Amino acid sequence: MxxxxxxxxxxxxxxxxxxxxxxxxxxxxxxxxxxxxxxxxxxxxxxxxxxxxxxxxxxxxxxxxxxxxxxxxxxxxxxxxxxxxxxxxxxxxxxxxxxxxxxxxxxxxxxxxxxxFPVIVEGDLPTSFTIPAATLAELIDRTKFAISTEETRYYLNGIFLHVAEDAMGGPVLKAAATDGHRLARFTIARPDGAEGMPDVIVPRKAVNEIRKLLEECLDSAVQIDLSPSKIRFTLGGAGGVVLTSKLIDGTFPDYSRVIPTANDKLLKLDPKSFFAGVDRVATIATEKTRAVKMALEADKVTLSVTSPDNGNAAEELAADYRSEPMEIGFNAGYLKDILQQIDSDTVELHLADAGAPTLIRKDEKSPALYVLMPMRV
Missing domain, CATH: 3.10.150.10 (DNA Polymerase III, subunit A, domain 2)
Structure with missing residues (x-):
């Protein structure tokens, strides 16, 4: 040669x-x-x-x-x-x-x-559809932070893709990731050709590699071909980059059961100042005390962290809250990960009580939805 x-x-x-x-x-x-x-x-x-x-x-x-x-x-x-x-x-x-x-x-x-040199034999990939590269990049960005890194629960080590009928907007393609503490879900209209698609779990490494490749072709489309065991992404058309990956052979849990539907307490606030406040009070948190406590009262939230080694910290934030006062604790890192995904002036937290999962989203029309389990504080 x-x-x-x-x-x-x-x-x-x-x-x-x-x-x-x-x-x-x-x-x-x-x-x-x-x-x-x-x-x-x-x-x-x-x-x-x-x-x-x-x-x-x-x-x-x-x-x-x-x-x-x-x-x-x-x-x-x-x-x-x-x-x-x-x-x-x-x-x-x-x-x-x-x-x-x-x-x-x-x-x-x-x-x-x-x-x-070993080559992955793709076999037949019967499901085939295209999706804008920018949409696929957003779908990955909004969910991949919640992928589990625990190898024993290998079926959580990726993004779960499945098609469903949405009560409001017709057929959709949903992407979900969870590590048992938090859940991220992103929904888009079902692409042409994705009907009848098998439920698949795309492994974390494939997700990370495809996201890197997408960065250079965000204004183009990506062709996705898949079977129950393999998935292939073609970027940049003929002569472009082709990434083929085995899929995780496992069953993703029925995550819809943990999405709360009856959380009646609504908290609205600015995600940037909320993120900054959590970040500041969490400065004194240690490995043992990663929880930030939120005390909710009429139109304000008090964030606090107490550490046996480093003392305590508190910060008050203005908020839109009209339900009865309550206290709830969250893992500061997990809360910040979710707040980083919210690109608007307000974020909604739908709460029930100190022991129930909280629903977090931009608003009811947002394609992205997050669920965060509370911590005891």
């Missing part, structure tokens, strides 16, 4: 695929990217960790001889980063080595044969 590629193109492509590759690998070939050059001038670069695979194609300046080889992903990426701007990079294979040349710089890198 011999191909010459613009350094900027090579670097951009490697930056997309190399983050899939784990830094420590017991299987040497999984540390490598597969580089495949074809006679028509296309170069395909692929990386995998056996659960997730990213492929991107680029147009080379020249392909002198077609072929395929695998080489260390992180090493080639670091080399491409350090080469001068505007340079042409020549990749040539000979005697189990890849020679990388740019200007007067020359590297010889060890390689492994292409036939050893």
């Amino acid at each position: 011999k191909a010459t590629i613009e350094r900027a193109k090579l670097l951009r492509c490697l930056s997309h695929v190399q983050s899939v590759v784990e830094r420590r690998n017991t299987i040497p070939i999984l540390s490598n990217v597969l580089i495949e050059a074809s006679g028509d001038g296309l170069v395909k670069i692929m990386a995998t960790d056996l659960d997730l695979q990213v492929v991107e194609s680029l147009t080379a300046n020249r392909v002198d001889s077609a072929g395929a080889i695998t080489v260390s992903a992180h090493l080639l990426f670091d080399i491409a980063r350090k080469l001068p701007d505007g340079s042409e990079v020549s990749l040539e294979t000979a005697d189990n080595r890849m020679v990388v040349k740019a200007g007067r710089t020359r590297y010889q890198l060890p390689t492994l044969p292409r036939d050893d």
Whole structure:
């Protein structure tokens, strides 16, 4: 194989695929990217960790001889980063080595044969639909912070996607994530082609990788193809980036049962000042005392944290509250995570009592909805 590629193109492509590759690998070939050059001038670069695979194609300046080889992903990426701007990079294979040349710089890198490189077999992906990249990015941003990191509850280690009939607005696609302490749900109109789609759980690593890739194509559309066991995202059309991932084989709990419907106490306040107030009083919180107490009275909220080691802190905030006084405690970090998602002048907290889950949202029309379990204070 011999191909010459613009350094900027090579670097951009490697930056997309190399983050899939784990830094420590017991299987040497999984540390490598597969580089495949074809006679028509296309170069395909692929990386995998056996659960997730990213492929991107680029147009080379020249392909002198077609072929395929695998080489260390992180090493080639670091080399491409350090080469001068505007340079042409020549990749040539000979005697189990890849020679990388740019200007007067020359590297010889060890390689492994292409036939050893594992490829995820997608099989049939019967459900297919497109979604604006910006919508998919928002769906991920509004939910991924609530994904559980507890490996024992592996079925919570991703975003749950399912279609449903909405009582108000017809057929919808819902994305949900929970770690047992908080729940995030985002709803969009069901895309054409998603009817009859199986319920799927997209793993956390795939969610993070696709979100990074979306950043460069927010004004385009993403094609999603899926089956009960695999999902494929195609960004940038033909010749773009294709990310294929295995799905989590498990059953996501019926989260709708924890969304409160009869919380009769309504608190409205400015999410930015609420976030800042929680952040300030939580300064003295320790690992043992992460709870912030909220004392609700007519048109005000008093936030307080008491720490046996660091003393106590309190702050009063103006609020719209007209129900009877009550006190409730929340994990300060979880509360801040949710408040960061609210991009408006007011946030609504629908409360019942100190032991019941609280519903948090921008307003009743908001596609995003959050549920937070209280803490004892």
